[in-house]
Amino acid sequence: MGLLSYFRSARPKSAQVAKERLQILVAHERQMRDAPSYLPQMQRELLAVIRKYVHVNDDAISIQMEQDDNHEILEVNIVLPEEGAGRLKTPELRGN
Amino acid sequence: MARIIVVTSGKGGVGKTTTAASLAMGLALRGNRTAVIDFDVGLRNLDLIMGCERRVVYDFVNVINQEAHLRQALIRDKRCDDLYILPASQTRDKDALTKEGVGRVLEELSEDFDYVICDSPAGIEKGAFLAMYYADDAIVVSNPEVSSVRDADRMVGILSSKSRRAELGEEPIKEHLLLTRYDPKRVERGEMLSVDDVLEILALPLLGVIPESQAVLNASNEGVPVILDEKSNAGQAYRDAVARYLGEDLPQRFIRPERKGLIGRLFGG
Numbered sequence: 036m037g038l039l040s041y042f043r044s045a046r047p048k049s050a051q052v053a054k055e056r057l058q059i060l061v062a063h064e065r066q067m068r069d070a071p072s073y074l075p076q077m078q079r080e081l082l083a084v085i086r087k088y089v090h091v092n093d094d095a096i097s098i099q100m101e102q103d104d105n106h107e108i109l110e111v112n113i114v115l116p117e118e119g120a121g122r123l124k125t126p127e128l129r130g131n
Numbered sequence: 132m133a134r135i136i137v138v139t140s141g142k143g144g145v146g147k148t149t150t151a152a153s154l155a156m157g158l159a160l161r162g163n164r165t166a167v168i169d170f171d172v173g174l175r176n177l178d179l180i181m182g183c184e185r186r187v188v189y190d191f192v193n194v195i196n197q198e199a200h201l202r203q204a205l206i207r208d209k210r211c212d213d214l215y216i217l218p219a220s221q222t223r224d225k226d227a228l229t230k231e232g233v234g235r236v237l238e239e240l241s242e243d244f245d246y247v248i249c250d251s252p253a254g255i256e257k258g259a260f261l262a263m264y265y266a267d268d269a270i271v272v273s274n275p276e277v278s279s280v281r282d283a284d285r286m287v288g289i290l291s292s293k294s295r296r297a298e299l300g301e302e303p304i305k306e307h308l309l310l311t312r313y314d315p316k317r318v319e320r321g322e323m324l325s326v327d328d329v330l331e332i333l334a335l336p337l338l339g340v341i342p343e344s345q346a347v348l349n350a351s352n353e354g355v356p357v358i359l360d361e362k363s364n365a366g367q368a369y370r371d372a373v374a375r376y377l378g379e380d381l382p383q384r385f386i387r388p389e390r391k392g393l394i395g396r397l398f399g400g
C-alpha cells in the first residue's frame with residue numbers, strides 16, 4: 036500500500052462519520068419520544084441522589100424504557116468512576 | 132374530496148417552497164385541480180416562486196378572519212388553469228392562524244379541488260403544526276446533511292403523534308421522503324450522505340431525489356416553478372417525483388455523477 040493511499044484510508048470519510056453520528060442520535064431521540072414525559076426529570080433526580088455518594092459526570096447515567104406486549108422495563112445504567120478517582124469518602128467522614 | 136398534502140421539514144431552507152411550487156404545478160399539469168397554500172405567515176415567499184406576487188389582493192389570514200371569500204383570495208395560475216395559489220399574509224404573525232380557521236378553509240377547498248398542498252414554514256411551532264395537522268400525506272423534505280436529517284426524523288415523530296389523524300386514531304398520515312440538493316459527486320467522494328445512508332436512518336419510502344441544480348435559482352429568479360424547466364435535472368427529477376406520487380414506478384435518475392464525454396471534459400471543465 037502506497038503512502039498516499041495509507042493516508043487516504045486512515046481517516047474515515049466525513050459522510051461515514053455523519054451517518055454513524057446520526058444513527059446513534061436518531062435512535063436515542065426516538066426512544067425519548069416514545070418514553071413517558073417524566074423520564075428526563077426522573078433522570079435528573081436520580082443523578083442528584085447518586086451524587087450525594089459518588090462523583091459522576093452528567094453523562095454517567097442513562098435511562099431507557101423498553102416496552103413489549105406484556106410489560107415495560109426501566110433500565111438504569113450508571114457508570115461509576117474508578118476507585119479513588121472520583122468517589123467521595125463515606126458520608127460520616129466528610130468533614131461536616 | 133381533496134387529498135391534503137403537507138410539504139414539511141423541521142429545518143429551514145431545505146427546499147420546501149421550491150418543492151411545493153413544483154409539486155403543485157406538476158399535479159395540475161396532469162389535469163388535477165390543485166391549490167397550494169403558503170402557511171409561512173409573515174414571511175410569504177410562495178407567491179414569488181410561483182411568479183404571482185403582483186396579483187396578491189387578499190391572503191390566507193383574510194379568508195380565515197372572513198374578511199374575504201376564498202374565491203377572492205385564490206390566484207389562478209397564468210400557465211395552468213387547474214392551479215390556484217392561496218398566498219400567506221405578509222403583515223400578520225403566525226398567531227393569526229387558528230386550528231378551526233385552517234380547518235374551515237381546507238374543508239371549503241376540499242369541495243372543489245383534487246389536491247391541496249400546504250407549504251409549511253420551518254420549525255415546529257404553530258405555523259408548521261397547523262400546516263401538517265389536517266394532512267393526509269406528508270412530503271418530508273430533507274437535504275443529505277446531519278441537522279436536516281435529524282429534524283426530518285423529529286418531524287416524522289410529530290406527524291405520527293400530533294396530527295388530526297393521530298388524535299382521532301385514524302389511519303396515519305402517509306409519509307414520503309424527498310431528498311433535495313443532492314450532489315452525486317460529493318457523495319462519490321464520501322463528503323455527503325448518500326441516498327442509501329439517509330434511507331437507512333429515516334426508513335421512509337423515497338419519493339425522489341432532487342439534484343443540486345443551478346436551474347432552481349434561475350427558476351426562482353423568474354418566478355417559474357423549476358418543474359417547468361424541462362431541460363434541467365431538477366425539473367425532470369420533480370416530474371418523476373410527481374409521477375411516483377401518482378403511483379408510477381420510475382427508477383431514480385440523478386443519483387450518480389454525470390460522466391462527461393471527452394469533449395465535455397476538455398471544454399466543460
Ligand SMILES: Nc1ncnc2c1ncn2[C@@H]1O[C@H](COP(=O)(O)OP(=O)(O)OP(=O)(O)O)[C@@H](O)[C@H]1O
Pocket residue numbers: 140142143144145146147148149150171251252253311312313341342343344345347348351365
Ligand atoms: N435542488 C436545489 N438545487 C439548488 N438550490 C436549491 C435546490 N432546492 C432549493 N434550493 C435553494 O435553496 C434555498 C431554499 O429553498 P426554499 O425556499 O425552497 O426552502 P424552504 O425549505 O422553503 O425554506 P424556508 O424554511 O425558509 O421556508 C433557495 O435559495 C433555493 O433556490
Ligand SMILES: [Mg+2]
Pocket residue numbers: 147148149171176250251252
Ligand atoms: Mg419556504
